Amino acid sequence: MEAYKRVALARKKTRPTGQDFIDNLFTDFIELHGDRCFGDDPAMITGLGMLMDMPVTVIAQERGKTTKSRVKRNFGSSHPEGYRKALRQMKLAEKFNRPIVCLIDTSGAFCGIGAEERGQGHAIANNLMEMMGLKVPILSIVIGEGGSGGALALGVADEVWMLENAIYSVISPEGCASILWKDASKTKEAANCLKLTAQNLLELQVVDKIISENHRDFKNVYRELKIGLYKCFQKNQALDHQQLTEYRYQRFRKYGAIETITE
Amino acid sequence: MLNKGLFKKPKNELEAQHRIKRKTDPAIPSELCRSCPSCKQLSFTSDLENNFHVCPKCGHHFRINARQRLNMIIDQDTFVEQYHELSSTNRLEFPGYDEKLAQATLFSHENEGVIIGTGKIGSHKVALFVMEATFMMGSMGQVVGEKITLIFEYALKHRLPMIGYTVSGGARMQEGMLALMQMAKTSGAVKRHSDAGLLYLTVLTDPTTGGVTASFAMEGDIILAEPEALIAFAGPRVIEQTIRQRLPKGFQRAEFLLEKGFVDAIVPRSIQKETVKRLLTLHGIPKGGDQNGSI
């Protein structure tokens, strides 16, 4: 399938959102709000839930389903307080030794006056740095659109998985076409060049696993994720903290490592 | 305050001037003079050179290249460059990228968008990176990310403080997700250096944006900025397009970030070396080349 078709599928309005995944993967979920600094960001849902018999911290980007909820959720584009809320919950997960699940679905961190004033760049940077050192297992799943730094801010994990029709990109194909070629009609071509599909990214080792969507039967997706998450957390909880953070460091250290660029 | 001993002329001064001349208003015929983009007044090129490339009339900081910065900040003849030879390849076979790389190499006289190495600042030993705007706008691909990671790892191994000068248009889209991953990789290297109790000081220069702002630029223990430098996650044009309104004057400039609490201090070039030196002293960074024998 050509890359742009995946882009369209990943953004499809009827596609399950973060909240759907929460409802189907966890029981006893309780949402916990606020960054304790500025406010609560509705584009980011954070809370606690049970993954079978395992308490976990859940961080999910939420685009919204109806026009009204999409506006409320800012179409899934977080402000700095969203990233700070996520980090606050991750730090609590570390304190109470709970694994962390991150569900990525955003076209990007919000670009606006308030977001810049309150340090969007700083908030993302801080997440990247702190996630690298968290002493509990983290698993990130790109469920829809993984838009650049605003997605990566939840993507520094022990393993990164991707749904079959999800995309993950350094820039939107539209942005790429208009910046590089000053031509919006080249969006499809840009989508191809950016190597943003799950299959592309598996080959580049940016993601570790693709979750098949089984012709968009998400029941099977949820089942596979539930079992997969559980097994992965069990395995990683057996590691000591140093092994775990070393493993995570090396996972990201390999991209463009000197051995690969001097080949 | 002028201290002529602070700089050595860059080897590629002639070429640098030539480039600058092309970019200036064509109505100004002489390479003896440059017009200030801020106050529009003319200054003698030699006067600018003797004034840290700062407009003597209004204090505007002209954009300068990484070698010029090194000469301004590092004690003479103490800089030892590392991994100069690393250059990028077009791993994703992105259309036009090979040509862009070739052009950038010619234009910048550098192999990539960052210079790394060790040196002394007021006799204090440091490791540092200085980004180069003339190489594809200092955009971060795999080589830039790798060089920054390598120097942080070197600094960690030899227990050196890190000084980083940033200037960047963000992640390099021609390298796709492998460019984005450099934000995570460099942040990991910063984290390890930090966890070992070592100092990391950044100086944000005009412009520092995108994926560099959202990673190692904003991860310094101390964040300094040059006057009026644009420091942003999303660039002003992107924001104006998103929210469909004009941005207030001074928005995303260094002074604005200082007011909002995101930089520690704004430091003009004339006192930059002195300020960095004082901060190194205040952190008890040893002087001289004896420690670790690494310089």
Ligand SMILES: [Zn+2]
């Ligand atoms: Zn001026």
